[in-house]
Amino acid sequence: MRKFFVLLTREVRSYFYSPVAYIVLVFFLFVCGVQFYTQLSFMNGQAVSYSVQEAFFNSVFFWFAFVLIFPLITMRLFAEEFKLGTIESLMTAPVRDWQVVLAKFFGALVFYVVLWIPTLLYFAIFQVITKQPAASSAGAYLGSYLMMLLLGMFYVSIGCLASVLTKNQIVAAIISFCVITVHFFSGLLSFIMREISSATRQLLGYFSAIEQMGTLSRGEIDTRPMVLYISMTIVMLVLTHQAFQSRKWRL
Amino acid sequence: MIKVENLTKRYAGHTAIKDLSFEVGKGEIMGFLGPNGAGKSTTMRILSSFMPPTSGRATIAGYDIFEQSLQARAHLGYMPENVPLYNDMRVTEYLDYRAALKGVPHRRISERVGDVKELCGLKDVEKKLIGALSKGYRQRVGLADALVHEPDLLILDEPTSGLDPNQIRQVRDLIRNLGKQHTILLSTHILPEVEMTCSRVIIINKGRIEACDTPENLLHEIRTAGGVVLEAKVGNENGAEELKKITGVRDVTATVDGEWQRFALRVESGADLREEVFRLAADRRWAVRELTQRRATLEDVFVEITHADDA
Numbered sequence: 001m002r003k004f005f006v007l008l009t010r011e012v013r014s015y016f017y018s019p020v021a022y023i024v025l026v027f028f029l030f031v032c033g034v035q036f037y038t039q040l041s042f043m044n045g046q047a048v049s050y051s052v053q054e055a056f057f058n059s060v061f062f063w064f065a066f067v068l069i070f071p072l073i074t075m076r077l078f079a080e081e082f083k084l085g086t087i088e089s090l091m092t093a094p095v096r097d098w099q100v101v102l103a104k105f106f107g108a109l110v111f112y113v114v115l116w117i118p119t120l121l122y123f124a125i126f127q128v129i130t131k132q133p134a135a136s137s138a139g140a141y142l143g144s145y146l147m148m149l150l151l152g153m154f155y156v157s158i159g160c161l162a163s164v165l166t167k168n169q170i171v172a173a174i175i176s177f178c179v180i181t182v183h184f185f186s187g188l189l190s191f192i193m194r195e196i197s198s199a200t201r202q203l204l205g206y207f208s209a210i211e212q213m214g215t216l217s218r219g220e221i222d223t224r225p226m227v228l229y230i231s232m233t234i235v236m237l238v239l240t241h242q243a244f245q246s247r248k249w250r251l
Numbered sequence: 252m253i254k255v256e257n258l259t260k261r262y263a264g265h266t267a268i269k270d271l272s273f274e275v276g277k278g279e280i281m282g283f284l285g286p287n288g289a290g291k292s293t294t295m296r297i298l299s300s301f302m303p304p305t306s307g308r309a310t311i312a313g314y315d316i317f318e319q320s321l322q323a324r325a326h327l328g329y330m331p332e333n334v335p336l337y338n339d340m341r342v343t344e345y346l347d348y349r350a351a352l353k354g355v356p357h358r359r360i361s362e363r364v365g366d367v368k369e370l371c372g373l374k375d376v377e378k379k380l381i382g383a384l385s386k387g388y389r390q391r392v393g394l395a396d397a398l399v400h401e402p403d404l405l406i407l408d409e410p411t412s413g414l415d416p417n418q419i420r421q422v423r424d425l426i427r428n429l430g431k432q433h434t435i436l437l438s439t440h441i442l443p444e445v446e447m448t449c450s451r452v453i454i455i456n457k458g459r460i461e462a463c464d465t466p467e468n469l470l471h472e473i474r475t476a477g478g479v480v481l482e483a484k485v486g487n488e489n490g491a492e493e494l495k496k497i498t499g500v501r502d503v504t505a506t507v508d509g510e511w512q513r514f515a516l517r518v519e520s521g522a523d524l525r526e527e528v529f530r531l532a533a534d535r536r537w538a539v540r541e542l543t544q545r546r547a548t549l550e551d552v553f554v555e556i557t558h559a560d561d562a
């Protein structure tokens with residue numbers, strides 16, 4: 001366990017050594033800020049039936065920026081170690097493969113969570129200035145941030161898998177970007193395809209991140225997406241571990 | 252400390268090492284010598300559990316590298332070829348991280364890291380980014396990393412490659428000092444290094460062990476040990492042909508320097524033919540300005556062994 005935390009600490013700190021992390025941080029805050037601002041100005045102009053917090057978490061512009069950050073934060077995880085050769089000093093230290101895989105996964109996840117912390121401020125500031133709650137209930141905050149965490153876990157694990165497959169960071173970024181985008185926008189299928197039965201629509205809805213977000217951000221905590229994303233994350237991490245181990249035999 | 256039995260490694264369609272067997276005893280400094288592509292790094296990567304062999308087995312400090320890989324790695328300090336390091340970390344920070352990763356107890360980390368920084372001469376650069384260090388300092392960081400958890404055994408892959416002569420000497424002295432407490436397996440293709448540091452040498456070529464002995468014995472056994480150098484004015488005679496007639500001379504190469512000629516004689520082992528050469532020169536009334544016995548070096552051994560099957 002101690003080895004895992006040693007590795008995890010290095011992974012988290014290594015984000016703050018690299019300029020990429022700061023670029024992602026600034027980009028993400030910028031997009032969130034713009035998003036918050038435009039949603040607020042829109043709501044200023046007319047009456048709407050949703051809360052500020054729901055609006056914030058449910059627009060397409062925001063989603064698009066959202067899928068972009070995962071390739072950026074995960075591409076270097078393994079690919080950089082392969083490229084620099086540091087994988088050799090790492091794996092000849094007495095550490096187990098799964099400790100390395102989990103440390104890299106949780107390291108990226110910690111950075112992802114850090115990205116989200118400043119957004120809490122938006123709602124706090126809104127509340128202080130307007131003396132109105134930004135969300136309909138506390139559960140709504142919990143739901144939206146929970147959804148962000150679940151989806152983040154799954155996408156980070158996809159990024160891990162992409163990064164372990166190559167020593168070229170750009171290739172890793174492209175693979176994870178494609179997979180994440182396809183997964184994410186497959187949730188829009190039920191909006192695009194009109195001639196499908198309601199059963200199919202419901203089925204698609206169950207897997208659609210956008211619909212799940214809609215539900216959770218209203219504060220309806222649904223355990224189905226939790227099971228879905230946690231199990232898919234585990235599958236991705238097992239695959240990452242397998243691919244990481246097979247590297248030895250491919251050499 | 253190291254026991255290797257019938258180790259074989261095949262890369263896709265190409266055998267890098269074939270049926271390697273050797274042992275390194277406690278306290279030995281074993282030199283692993285061979286031309287580029289001989290399979291030195293491959294062997295070391297297998298011993299450090301970085302990759303599995305195709306067949307064969309090996310133990311490190313009594314632990315099987317495959318079945319007890321974690322214990323084997325804990326007893327081993329390994330410095331990979333070209334010393335891969337995280338360029339964005341600082342020296343002390345990196346060594347602290349490596350010490351913790353290799354299981355040095357928390358309260359002993361700063362003491363251990365302080366010790367290895369002292370030993371490897373890293374005090375001046377301890378706060379620098381690794382990416383900003385010169386090659387020589389990177390090499391020392393790699394060595395400090397290999398030493399930080401007080402391993403019984405060090406495996407160093409080309410610890411002096413890419414260094415200037417002064418740095419080579421410093422690293423060599425360091426290794427020799429380390430040899431007092433550690434068992435060391437070091438690879439190199441630089442010959443004087445082995446002669447000066449190692450207690451035993453394995454010469455490997457094309458994935459096979461060609462020789463394994465002390466440097467002295469290798470020198471002794473070599474068939475074309477050393478030779479004689481003669482510089483003389485031979486006029487119109489064919490000096491090389493005449494010299495070849497002396498029994499014990501294997502071949503002669505001549506280089507012309509104005510009216511002087513320089514002959515390098517390769518001779519059968521152990522023989523000192525200076526007297527015979529002198530008699531011949533006196534006989535023919537050649538003027539002589541140099542007549543010396545050249546000692547065989549490991550370089551001769553190396554060239555002899557690694558070229559034997561090309562010829």
Ligand SMILES: Nc1ncnc2c1ncn2[C@@H]1O[C@H](COP(=O)(O)OP(=O)(O)O)[C@@H](O)[C@H]1O
Binds near residue numbers: 262263292
């Ligand atoms: N990853 C690899 N894949 C395929 N062949 C390799 C690989 N690594 C090394 N080789 C080959 O194995 C042989 C031995 O290489 P190596 O052990 O690096 O030699 P040395 O360290 O003695 O210079 C070389 O012919 C090299 O081309």
Ligand SMILES: [Mg+2]
Binds near residue numbers: 288291292293332
């Ligand atoms: Mg090598």
